[in-house]
Amino acid sequence: MLKSNCDFSKRIFLRQNIVNLIYCIADRRTFRKLYISRTHFSLFLNEARGNPHLSKMIEVKDLVKYYKKVCALNKISFEVDEKVPFVIIGPSGCGKSTLMKILSGVLEYDSGEVYINGKNMKGVPPHKRDISLMFESYAIFPHMKVFDNIAFGLRMMRKDKDYINRKVAETLELVGMSGFENRSPLELSGGQRQRVALARSLVIEPPVLLLDEPISHVDYQLQRKLMEDFKILHKKTGATFVLTTHVQEHALTLADAMVVMNTGVIEQIGTPEEIYRTPKTVFAARFVGDVNLIPGEVASKQGNNYIVKTEIGEFTCTTPNSREAISPGVKLAYGIRPEFIDVDSKGRTCDNQLKGKFARAYYFGNYVECVFDVKGKVEVKSAVPTEQAINLKLGEEYSLGWNSGNVVLLESPSVIEGLNIEEVIYGK
Numbered sequence: 001m002l003k004s005n006c007d008f009s010k011r012i013f014l015r016q017n018i019v020n021l022i023y024c025i026a027d028r029r030t031f032r033k034l035y036i037s038r039t040h041f042s043l044f045l046n047e048a049r050g051n052p053h054l055s056k057m058i059e060v061k062d063l064v065k066y067y068k069k070v071c072a073l074n075k076i077s078f079e080v081d082e083k084v085p086f087v088i089i090g091p092s093g094c095g096k097s098t099l100m101k102i103l104s105g106v107l108e109y110d111s112g113e114v115y116i117n118g119k120n121m122k123g124v125p126p127h128k129r130d131i132s133l134m135f136e137s138y139a140i141f142p143h144m145k146v147f148d149n150i151a152f153g154l155r156m157m158r159k160d161k162d163y164i165n166r167k168v169a170e171t172l173e174l175v176g177m178s179g180f181e182n183r184s185p186l187e188l189s190g191g192q193r194q195r196v197a198l199a200r201s202l203v204i205e206p207p208v209l210l211l212d213e214p215i216s217h218v219d220y221q222l223q224r225k226l227m228e229d230f231k232i233l234h235k236k237t238g239a240t241f242v243l244t245t246h247v248q249e250h251a252l253t254l255a256d257a258m259v260v261m262n263t264g265v266i267e268q269i270g271t272p273e274e275i276y277r278t279p280k281t282v283f284a285a286r287f288v289g290d291v292n293l294i295p296g297e298v299a300s301k302q303g304n305n306y307i308v309k310t311e312i313g314e315f316t317c318t319t320p321n322s323r324e325a326i327s328p329g330v331k332l333a334y335g336i337r338p339e340f341i342d343v344d345s346k347g348r349t350c351d352n353q354l355k356g357k358f359a360r361a362y363y364f365g366n367y368v369e370c371v372f373d374v375k376g377k378v379e380v381k382s383a384v385p386t387e388q389a390i391n392l393k394l395g396e397e398y399s400l401g402w403n404s405g406n407v408v409l410l411e412s413p414s415v416i417e418g419l420n421i422e423e424v425i426y427g428k
Contacts, residue, residue: 056115057082057208057240058103063112065098072098074264075112081257082207085234085241089251089288090261096244097136099261100212103242104133116208127156132206136213138197140185146172146196147181153204171203174233191222202237211243215250227253248288252276260284265415278320282333282413289337292380293410296334298326306409308334312374315352317407326409333410338369340406341382343398350401356380357397361389372400 058080065073073095080086088096101107102114105126114121116129126133132153141149147168154164172178175195185193194214201209215226227250234241245251251258252272260267260275260283268275268284279285282293296310306317306326315334326332342350356372359379368389372380380400384392392398 059115061113065109076266084256087251087255087258088244094261095264100210105129131208132201133210134197134201146183150200171199175199191218208240282410291335293333293335298328298330316404318404335408336402338381338383341402347399347401351404353401
């Protein structure tokens with residue numbers, strides 16, 4: 001009996017390979033039946049049972065990549081479950097594209113291990129990895145019509161004409177581009193070229209689809225539409241999607257699981273909610289969403305309840321039960337997201353309170369980001385609903401408040417050693 005923690009993935013792997021063994025589908029659409037001896041089948045089954053990498057669609061272990069003397073990836077490790085939309089987020093230059101090229105096979109790595117569908121990818125060329133990569137630049141052939149761009153991969157696989165015609169038509173309909181078969185890429189908008197590139201990746205029906213910054217180069221409204229489309233496409237195709245982005249809204253919207261990268265290392269792995277609500281480092285807190293961070297020191301602790309002393313007062317925090325205990329005297333960053341800070345009458349009912357002078361505001365439509373000056377030492381941001389913000393007056397002092405359960409305590413500025421926490425907070 002297969003082990004329970006990877007039972008499902010192994011059954012899928014076994015089923016796919018048994019089908020491949022029993023029926024060889026030739027390009028002439030003929031079938032040649034193969035007879036498998038009980039001995040060969042038992043050997044195959046025992047090998048699959050002994051493979052610890054079958055429980056994940058993608059597994060990366062201690063991956064290292066150098067560009068001459070520059071370390072682009074520094075011993076990164078993560079796993080991607082089957083059929084999960086997985087997002088890699090980080091600033092430009094953090095190693096996202098390098099990682100995607102290594103997964104696709106177009107770039108070699110210096111050390112570590114990469115497994116896709118249980119198979120070690122060391123030395124495996126791109127066309128034998130059973131994956132598809134959509135480049136950040138889309139990389140559409142300008143001399144080919146839309147149909148030929150999408151059919152390119154199928155022709156390389158030597159599929160017959162009827163099959164190609166049917167699959168291209170189905171994929172164009174899937175991405176909402178039916179009727180564009182005879183268009184030149186030069187006649188398409190940016191969003192349409194993006195859909196053609198996506199269709200070319202999807203048409204070969206890969207179990208893993210790699211998408212490098214797929215929606216970063218189109219206007220905001222189209223980004224919102226494409227995010228919806230990606231969610232629908234993922235549900236329809238059932239493939240494992242791995243996307244990169246540097247935009248937190250894209251990551252939080254598209255991911256079931258995500259990785260936060262910083263200069264070749266991983267800061268945090270988790271669900272979007274885990275990373276947003278309980279970031280592990282100052283970098284993760286600041287990069288995924290906005291956050292108020294105040295340098296402080298743990299004054300006292302009782303159970304999961306802490307009192308933190310800062311230069312603008314003492315404040316409380318209640319941490320989750322899973323959080324490791326922090327000893328009194330430890331210096332850290334006291335963090336609170338702007339949407340958890342209430343203003344005026346609501347602020348006066350919260351666990352933690354202070355007063356701040358309304359310094360400036362930024363209008364975002366459904367809310368206004370209000371910035372308050374506290375004692376001339378710290379600025380605190382609050383995301384105030386627009387209907388409430390219109391009643392606030394610049395230069396006036398208001399009560400600010402937040403509850404202890406919405407606070408995060410961050411001991412580490414980053415997994416990269418040697419960074420000063422004040423410099424990370426204030427961006428020096």
